[in-house]
Amino acid sequence: MRHTLSFVLAFVLALAATARAEIRPGQPADFEGTTLAGTPFKLSSLRGKVVLVDFWASWCEPCQQELPLLDKLAPKLRARGVEIVAVDVDDNKDKGAAFVRAHDLGLTVVLDSDKKIVGTFAPAKMPSSFVVDKQGIVRAVHGGFQPGDEARIESELTGLAR
Numbered sequence: 001m002r003h004t005l006s007f008v009l010a011f012v013l014a015l016a017a018t019a020r021a022e023i024r025p026g027q028p029a030d031f032e033g034t035t036l037a038g039t040p041f042k043l044s045s046l047r048g049k050v051v052l053v054d055f056w057a058s059w060c061e062p063c064q065q066e067l068p069l070l071d072k073l074a075p076k077l078r079a080r081g082v083e084i085v086a087v088d089v090d091d092n093k094d095k096g097a098a099f100v101r102a103h104d105l106g107l108t109v110v111l112d113s114d115k116k117i118v119g120t121f122a123p124a125k126m127p128s129s130f131v132v133d134k135q136g137i138v139r140a141v142h143g144g145f146q147p148g149d150e151a152r153i154e155s156e157l158t159g160l161a162r
Contacts, residue, residue, distance in 0.1 A: 022122030029053065029130060029138045031117045036088070036097055036109040043085065044136060050082045050160045051132040052153065055118055057090050058099040060126040066145040067127075071105045073154055081134075081161045085110060089118045089126075129153070133160055 023029055030044045043051065054070060056063035067086060074084050086107045088096035093111050100109055112118050121130060124143045131140040139160060142153070 023120065023130065023138055023141075025138050025140055027138055028136050029121070029132050030136060031110075031120060033087070033110040033112060033117055036093070036100060036111060041085075041108070041110050043132070046083050046085075046132075047136055048081075048134050050134060050157050052077075052082070052084045052129050052157055053087060053121070053132060054084065054127055054129040055087045055089055055112075055121065055123045056127045057088065058095040059090070062145040063127045064099070065147060066149075067099075067105060067107070068103050069147075069150045070153075071103070071107050073150060074107055077154065077157055077161075080158050082157045083108070087112050087117055089113070089115065131156060131160065 030042070032040070032042050035041050043053065052070070054066070056067055058064070070084050070086070077084065084107050086105075086109045088109055089112050090096040091113055093113050096109065096111070099105075100107075110117070121128075123130075123141070127145050128141065128143045130138050131142075133139050140156065142149075
């Protein structure tokens with residue numbers, strides 16, 4: 001079942017990529033949505049900070065490994081002017097919410113069950129993260145996650161925040 005869901009999401013992401021321009025390094029990034037807490041969110045409200053926009057879903061095993069590690073990094077990064085925004089692409093917001101509660105995550109989670117945000121960014125795989133500089137320009141895109149990647153992510157983000 002999990003493999004079927006992965007295939008379906010990959011297919012949807014591929015269709016979204018062909019239907020819309022994917023966001024690449026050097027391009028501006030912005031989106032609007034609603035957080036898991038129910039508040040409006042605009043990526044542009046974080047201008048002046050470096051932002052890691054991370055696309056994830058509760059059914060994605062690498063995402064299940066990555067999000068708690070990003071959550072652990074978040075306070076240290078926030079002190080250096082870096083924010084992490086986790087975009088939940090689950091079809092059912094309750095599944096993502098349950099994962100966030102179960103792991104006691106404090107990250108800003110933006111809901112994207114209608115796939116508008118992920119359709120614009122068009123990440124190649126799950127999870128995928130977009131490094132956005134202080135001016136709102138994407139500087140790097142990373143697909144997938146393996147334990148140990150968090151050190152590279154931290155170094156890259158803090159380097160941009162200087």
